[in-house]
Amino acid sequence: MSTLLQETPRSPGTILVTGATGIVGRHLVQQLVAAGHRVRALSRRPAQANLPPEVEVVAGDLADVGSLARAFEGVSAVHLITFAGDEGESLSNGDEIVRLAERSGVRKATVLGGWDETSVERALRVSAIGWTRLEPVxxxxxxxxxxxxxxxxxxxxxxxxxxxxxxHEADIAAVAAVALTQDGHEGKRYPLSGxxxxxxxxxxxxxxxxxxxxxxxxxxxxxxxxxxxxxxxxxxxxxxxxxxxxxxxxxxxxRVVPTVEQVTGRTAxxxxxxxxxxxxxxxx
Structure with a gap:
């Protein structure tokens, strides 16, 4: 089977993972660290994050852009979730988040998409950031x-x-890791299944x-x-x-789709x- 995994990953610099303590984010942090990347994790409760010691954990809340300056400083790639708070409300301030990301030098992004498109995807579409939407069934x-x-x-x-x-959540994370660290995934929408x-x-x-x-x-x-x-x-x-x-x-x-294997080179x-x-x- 042909695969999109064609090149050796290049370090993109510091990668920011939002939703880092969630069921996908935690896998993504661990996979990026294992691959030798510099990882910064955004958490509303840093003291409770319980992430690998190599990870820089920074306090912040996606719903409050004023709390995110430190998290985005020096970041070249970011994994974004589209919701905030314990109730999982869709973010309405995507334009502010994306503007901050652009000012900070972010060049690549992955977005964990939900049922509907949010302000985050709409803002990325008109930005200069190359981004990939992950769409788990x-x-x-x-x-x-x-x-x-x-x-x-x-x-x-x-x-x-x-x-x-x-x-599997680890497979969603694996696709995100490839998109954040390799070229050729910008502008793609990746449906993901087992x-x-x-x-x-x-x-x-x-x-x-x-x-x-x-x-x-x-x-x-x-x-x-x-x-x-x-x-x-x-x-x-x-x-x-x-x-x-x-x-x-x-x-x-x-619908079973082969995206995980095509992108990562391994079976879902x-x-x-x-x-x-x-x-x-x-x-x-």
Whole structure:
């Protein structure tokens, strides 16, 4: 198979990772450090970051551009998330963030995209920064939402039964690392999936194999699903969004794409491997 991985990575200077303590950002920081790059991590809570000792951890909040000057100083590449705060609200100040990045000398950026385009992508589109949008179909880590039910009742209960080609967070990070340290990825939108599309019942079976015991899967009615979602404290708007998503999945949800292998030169990780890595989360 041909691959986009054609050249030896060149050090881009200091790389800033925003969302550095998140499920993708933490992998990205570790991979960049392992490859010998200088990494700066942005965190709202630096004392709790728990990142490798080689990483420079800097305090800042993407929602407050006034707090970001130190983080962007001397940075030539940046990984950006598009949300802020504990509730994950979409950033509305992307133009300010991107202007600061340009003034600071940033030449490359990756963006972890969500359902919809945000102010960050709109600002990058009219900037001088070469950027790449990462578009994961679904995080494998979303299965951690099932952990309490599996630990306490040995069952996964939900309305959705459609297959998803979810992607391992480390593979999202690996694609970002290549785009940040090699040329040829600017202007690309990279849809990202794992190597197979699995239904929730099939994912449940993979977790059962990882923990070494049977775990049941129960398909819920719409009313039961509403109660399940409300039990997590979700708003009624989000509950109804969850119902619609369960009934009408996005067309690309089950589409397996070869992007991870094409960009990184290695096969995408399976959900079975993810389940083994996280097996303790599902044990009583």
């Amino acid at each position: 679904e995080f494998m880590a979303n299965a951690l939402e099932w952990a309490p039910s599996i630990r306490e009742k040995n069952v996964v209960r939900m309305l959705a039964t459609w297959p998803s080609a979810m992607v 190597p197979e599309a699995l239904t929730p019942a099939e994912r449940t079976a993979r977790i059962a194999e990882a923990v070494g015991r049977h775990i049941a899967f129960k398909s819920l009615s719409e009313d039961e699903e509403r109660e399940r979602l409300r039990s997590y404290g979700y708003s009624e708007d989000y509950v109804e969004f969850g119902i619609q998503l369960a009934r009408n999945p996005p067309a690309e949800a089950a 990780r399976t959900f079975a491997s993810w389940a083994l890595e996280h097996a303790d989360a599902f044990r009583p």
